[in-house]
Amino acid sequence: MSSQRDRVRPARLPGRLRRTLLAGLIATAVAVPVSAAASPQVPAPAAVSFAEDATLTERYAANRANLAEAVRMAEEAGRTGRAARLRAMEAGGTxxxxxxxxxxxxxxVEVLGDLATADRVAVLVPGSDTTLDTYQRLRAGAVALEQRLRAEHPRSAVVAWLGYDTPGTVSPAVLTGDRAEExxxxxxxxxxxxxxxxxxxARLSLLCHSYGSVVCARTETGPAVTDLALFGSPGAGVDTAAALPTEARVWAGRGKADWIGRVPHLRVAGVGFGTDPVDPAFGALPFAAGTGGHSDYLKPGSRxxxxxxxxxxxxxREAGHA
Incomplete structure (x- = not known):
């Protein structure tokens, strides 16, 4: 006997309407719950360029000076909000x-911990709407992770990688992989x-949140990257973990209260990111993500x-096999 689900079939929506609805759903899924207002152009010095053999000490010192100059220029231009947020990033000059x-x-791109001695390094790749104006959200997660790692393994470091122009919460860019490719x-x-x-x-791990998982899914990695974790993911843009351009172990997890799980993981006419990474068919190793929501994965004390x-x-170890 056929089930009720088999007997009752929903009407198929016209293609254009279906694509429009899908785009709206994905936009909601990838977006960070607290939207950052678009920042006006703020004067700042050009980024410092380094020779390949520049030491960590040289890099840190030059970028601290660049950051201090950016604070001064923002204040001089009357951009007091940006100046205050940059001053918080200075962390008292440390x-x-x-x-x-x-x-x-x-x-x-900020380092938490002693990178020069670390043999376990995590790189956090954030999602949409992450800018200097919302940077403290990313940094708070990096601090929590670094403290958790160091408690068990002192030779650990975390890198908060805001190394790309993230798409805005409400923008066409958030619906496609163009920013992720770049x-x-x-x-x-x-x-x-x-x-x-x-x-x-040192062994490296990429920890990729929300739209950041779309970035990591397109990143070719060498043997130093041993693990790649996708969480709060709208999809990887491929059908299986085996199709990713990496030899790293691929993990996937989602908190029980993360609303991204209620959004269809589809791809239509270049919009959307396809198979849900936590779907067993994707082939990622599952990890326990607890009961948290979309912004809670790096919350202190969380599963x-x-x-x-x-x-x-x-x-x-895989969730369910601990």
């Missing part, structure tokens, strides 16, 4: 940035350079934070 660019939405072309070479800057034998830390440390 922040360590591998890269910093205060122009426009901005870019920043970001991936920067992230892959960055991981190679990071390996040379880290401690001997998801513990799982991600274990992935970085190489002590993780």
């Amino acid at each position: 922040a360590r940035f591998l890269a910093f660019d205060g122009r426009g939405g901005g870019r920043a 970001a991936a072309r920067a992230l892959g070479p960055f991981t190679d350079r990071l390996r040379r800057l880290a401690g001997p034998g 998801s934070l513990d799982s991600l830390a274990r992935i970085v440390l190489g002590t993780a």
Whole structure:
């Protein structure tokens, strides 16, 4: 006997309407719950360029000076809000940035921990609407992860990688992989350079949130990247984990209260990102993500934070097989 689901079939929507509805759903899914207002163009110095053999000390010092100059220029231009947020990033003059660019939405790559001695390094890749004006959300997660790692393994470091122009919460760019393709072309070479800057034998993990998982799914990685975790993901743009351009172990998790799970993981006419990474058919290793929502994966004390830390440390086991 056929089931009720088999007997009752929903009417098929016209193609254009179906694509429009899908686009709206995906826009809601990928967006960060708290939207950042579009930042006006803020004056700032050009980013510092470094020779390949520049030391960590040289990079940190030059970027601190660049950040301080960006604060001064923002204040001089009357951009007091941006100036205050940049001043918070200075962390009293102790922040360590591998890269910093205060122009426009901005870019920043910050190190938490001692990278030079670290043999376990996590790279956090954020999602949509992450700019210098919302940077503290990214940094708070990086701090929580670094503290959790260091409690178990002192030779750990975390890199908060705002190394691309993230799409806005409500914009056509958030519906496609165009920004992700551009970001991936920067992230892959960055991981190679990071390996040379880290401690001997360091293993790297990419931890990719929301639209950041679209970035990681397009990033070609070398052997130094041993693990890739997708969480709060709208999809990877491919049908299976095996199709990703990496030899790393691929993990996927989603908190029970993350509303992104209620959005169809489809791809229509170039809009959307396809198969849900937590679907067993995708083939990723599942990790326990607890009961949290879309912005809670790196919350101190959370199940998801513990799982991600274990992935970085190489002590993780699949959810349900612990």
